[in-house]
Amino acid sequence: MNAENSKLIRDAVKEAGDYLKDKLPEHPAHASRNSYAHLWRGIKEEMGQSYKDCLDEDLTKILSITKHLRDNPA
Numbered sequence: 001m002n003a004e005n006s007k008l009i010r011d012a013v014k015e016a017g018d019y020l021k022d023k024l025p026e027h028p029a030h031a032s033r034n035s036y037a038h039l040w041r042g043i044k045e046e047m048g049q050s051y052k053d054c055l056d057e058d059l060t061k062i063l064s065i066t067k068h069l070r071d072n073p074a
Helices: 003-020 035-047 056-071
Strands: none
Touching: 003 035, 003 056, 035 056
């Protein structure tokens, strides 16, 4: 992933994380919910690796995952 695309992803996660702050439902395994960690984990689970290790061609998919997680907090 090149630096420009990495920044686009980080910015999208920051925006979505800010939006989700205090909106994630409670979970018995977590004392509190970290909206940013929720997004990073979702990206890693869906892509099978860190966004940094993804190809530039995966940018659209990663941004779509971020939007989906923002719009469907669970």
